[in-house]
Amino acid sequence: MQKTYKLVPKSSSAMQGTRRFRKILIANRGEIACRIIWTCKEMGIRTVAVHSEADRDSLHVRFADEAICIGPAPSAQSYLNIPAVISAAEIANVDAIHPGYGFLAESSYFAEICEACNIKFIGPRSDVIRLMGDKVEARRAMKEAGVPILPGSPESLESEDEARRLARDIGYPVIVKAAAGGGGRGMRIVRAESELGHALETASNEAEAAFKNGDIYIERYIERPRHIEIQVMADEHGNCVHLGERECTIQRRHQKLLEEAPSPVLTPDLRERMGEAAVTACKRIGYANAGTFEFLLDEDKRFYFMEMNTRIQVEHPVTEMVTLADIVRNQIRIAEGDELGYAQEDVLIVGHAIECRINAEDPERFVPSPGKITAFNLPGGPGVRVDTAAYEGYTVPPFYDSMIAKVIVHARTRELAIARMRRALEAMVVEGIKTTIPLHLKIMDDANFRAGEFSTKFMEHFLAKKPERENVRSISSAR
Numbered sequence: 001m002q003k004t005y006k007l008v009p010k011s012s013s014a015m016q017g018t019r020r021f022r023k024i025l026i027a028n029r030g031e032i033a034c035r036i037i038w039t040c041k042e043m044g045i046r047t048v049a050v051h052s053e054a055d056r057d058s059l060h061v062r063f064a065d066e067a068i069c070i071g072p073a074p075s076a077q078s079y080l081n082i083p084a085v086i087s088a089a090e091i092a093n094v095d096a097i098h099p100g101y102g103f104l105a106e107s108s109y110f111a112e113i114c115e116a117c118n119i120k121f122i123g124p125r126s127d128v129i130r131l132m133g134d135k136v137e138a139r140r141a142m143k144e145a146g147v148p149i150l151p152g153s154p155e156s157l158e159s160e161d162e163a164r165r166l167a168r169d170i171g172y173p174v175i176v177k178a179a180a181g182g183g184g185r186g187m188r189i190v191r192a193e194s195e196l197g198h199a200l201e202t203a204s205n206e207a208e209a210a211f212k213n214g215d216i217y218i219e220r221y222i223e224r225p226r227h228i229e230i231q232v233m234a235d236e237h238g239n240c241v242h243l244g245e246r247e248c249t250i251q252r253r254h255q256k257l258l259e260e261a262p263s264p265v266l267t268p269d270l271r272e273r274m275g276e277a278a279v280t281a282c283k284r285i286g287y288a289n290a291g292t293f294e295f296l297l298d299e300d301k302r303f304y305f306m307e308m309n310t311r312i313q314v315e316h317p318v319t320e321m322v323t324l325a326d327i328v329r330n331q332i333r334i335a336e337g338d339e340l341g342y343a344q345e346d347v348l349i350v351g352h353a354i355e356c357r358i359n360a361e362d363p364e365r366f367v368p369s370p371g372k373i374t375a376f377n378l379p380g381g382p383g384v385r386v387d388t389a390a391y392e393g394y395t396v397p398p399f400y401d402s403m404i405a406k407v408i409v410h411a412r413t414r415e416l417a418i419a420r421m422r423r424a425l426e427a428m429v430v431e432g433i434k435t436t437i438p439l440h441l442k443i444m445d446d447a448n449f450r451a452g453e454f455s456t457k458f459m460e461h462f463l464a465k466k467p468e469r470e471n472v473r474s475i476s477s478a479r
């Protein structure tokens, strides 16, 4: 059950009188909190950090103009603690809250409370967040906007009978997904009718446990897809552009490992059609601020809407590198009520960018490796950007996500970007904890990766030391 809060509305002069934000609270931690603070500094906006008891020594606390402790280490009691975050915002008298990614970024409830408190939530309206959070409703909205979706259930499933009829129409394999899901939880691939009943039951139970909502739906399952997402930027006056795509196919257990822009497989024509679909959809749903449309691309390069993310994303820097946009700056100006100020034809994509996510993890076993960083050196030089909140002597706490840095490179071509990433990773030193740097170095040398030939199954093949492409070929020639 949701709690209700007694909220004291702000005197509206702070909001209506001055259009510009004087002070922003960053409801996040780690590299993204620092990333947001950097742009605020460039814009002359004061910043307020919030932090847990475990994050007193964090860089975001040091770089912000003010810092407020909002609770104990576990995020449920601090970074997800809405009353604590709102209290901090009221005490610091901020004009706006930037939620970053994760934590409260896609909580329509949090956005609604911000709206009620007259604190601008830097993101879309709460009802739009709510719409996109319901994957069944999002599919319906996309269909209405003319965005391609996979054949599937028009509503949440009511019965096994209904699912069986739909699956027969769609044709196997199908995939069962959670309406409240995303990120892979509560998903089941079903290859034959005999498996359907069990899949519906387990998917629904998993969804109920994870999201307190057991609603499920089905759609056609795409084998060996690529995950390609389109960055959109929309203002509150109906202007919208896309900033091209990010190739996010390389992931392990629904955790992205590295991303790049542009995708090695998109043609200018396909980019334009996917971008156009995303922009049309944004205008249709009244979307404002930065957003991302996730698409599946099948082996015949047909694209299908998967989900929309209503926040800034971890991988936004690759888009910033190839477009020279500052996405956080855009978000803030849009939230202040400005017009976008540029049109689609002003968006140019130059060169190639790659981002490697550096996690405090054992790269062999993928288990977290928190602890004290005893030596730390960051790469630099032409075309290298590092987004991080780590430093020598910093202790990576065990309570949060294990990502400690993002190494982003930009070069004229994909081949040069790969070479640049290799040398950047080789110059990077993180001692005292294990990291995924060695894994990324191996990926940079992988033949399939270098050829741009991979699907969401890439890491399974890579870890089994079986090249995906050869494997795909041998399977098809065996038929």
Ligand code: MV4
Residues within 6 Å of the ligand: 150, 175, 182, 183, 184, 219, 220, 221, 222, 223, 225, 226, 227, 248, 249, 251, 254, 296, 306, 307, 456
């Ligand atoms: C799919 C799919 C194939 N067909 N839907 C994974 C996370 C969630 N957002 C949706 N996911 C998928 N949905 C249909 N109809 C394959 C995946 C999928 C996947 C998607 C993107 C990146 C990596 C993935 C890994 C496994 C499965």
